[in-house]
Amino acid sequence: MIFGMTPYTFFHVLLSLIGIFTGFIALFGMIAGKRLDGWNGIFLLTTALTSITGFFFPFHKLTPGIILGVISLVVLAVAIPARYVKRLAGAWRRIYAVTASIALYLNVFVLVAQLFMKVPSLHVLAPTGSEPPFLISQVVVMAVFIVLTIAAAIKFRPEPLHA
Numbered sequence: 454m455i456f457g458m459t460p461y462t463f464f465h466v467l468l469s470l471i472g473i474f475t476g477f478i479a480l481f482g483m484i485a486g487k488r489l490d491g492w493n494g495i496f497l498l499t500t501a502l503t504s505i506t507g508f509f510f511p512f513h514k515l516t517p518g519i520i521l522g523v524i525s526l527v528v529l530a531v532a533i534p535a536r537y538v539k540r541l542a543g544a545w546r547r548i549y550a551v552t553a554s555i556a557l558y559l560n561v562f563v564l565v566a567q568l569f570m571k572v573p574s575l576h577v578l579a580p581t582g583s584e585p586p587f588l589i590s591q592v593v594v595m596a597v598f599i600v601l602t603i604a605a606a607i608k609f610r611p612e613p614l615h616a
Contacts, residue, residue, distance in 0.1 A: 461506075461509070461510075462510075464506065465503065465506045465507060465510075468499045468502050468503045468506060469499075469503040469560055469563070469564070471495065471499045472496055472499035472500040472502075472503050472557075472560050473557065473560050473561060473564060475492050475493075475495045475496040475499065476496045476500065476553070476556070476557035476560065477557070478492045478496075479492045479493045479496045479553060479557075480553070480554060480557055480601055480605055483550050483553070483554075483605040483608065483609035484601070484604045484605050484608050484609070485608070486608055486609060486610050486611060487611065488541075488611040493536065493553070496553070496557070497529065497532065497533055497536070497553070497556075500525065500529060500556050500557070500560060501525075501526065501529050501533075503525075503560065504522040504523075504525040504526050504529070505522075505526070507519070507522045508522060517566075518563065521559055521562070521563060524559060525556055525559045525560070528552045528555045528556050528559070529552070529556055531548065531552045532548075532549055532552035532553045532556060535548045535549035535552065536549050536553075541611065546609055546610070546611075547606045547609075549609075550602070550605040550606045550609045551602055551605075551606050553605075554598060554601060554602035554605055554606075555602070557598075558594070558595070558598040558602075561594055561598070562591065562594065562595075565587075565590055565591060565594055566582065566587075566591075569582060569586075569587050569590070570582070
């Protein structure tokens with residue numbers, strides 16, 4: 454056990470936290486108009502691996518985590534080619550900014566949900582995840598991401614990658 458987690462769960466959580474950290478660097482880089490290729494690559498890889506590793510936990514029914522994992526992979530299936538195949542040319546720049554931001558938002562959404570489930574002081578405030586403190590937190594996170602996504606879509610204007 455590592456911090457009370459199995460090694461696999463720890464690996465999954467570590468991937469998620471790396472994805473969130475590098476995702477914020479990538480997102481603020483986009484807002485600053487910078488490409489930050491390395492940070493974006495790590496963000497995309499760890500975010501995809503977070504979703505993929507999430508499917509290997511035991512499950513007996515369709516859960517919100519599985520649904521979010523599928524949505525994240527669909528979003529990444531647009532973001533990754535926008536960056537590496539279409540090379541951010543034309544409309545693909547904005548498509549990348551929006552889809553990368555959505556992928557990061559989904560990771561942060563899950564982080565907030567996990568914090569309310571696992572941190573005792575937060576769990577007391579929202580034991581079922583449907584109480585106002587949880588809902589308010591998620592609405593605030595969503596509002597912040599809407600603003601950041603719009604800013605990234607407008608301000609991310611690097612030169613396209615050339616073959």
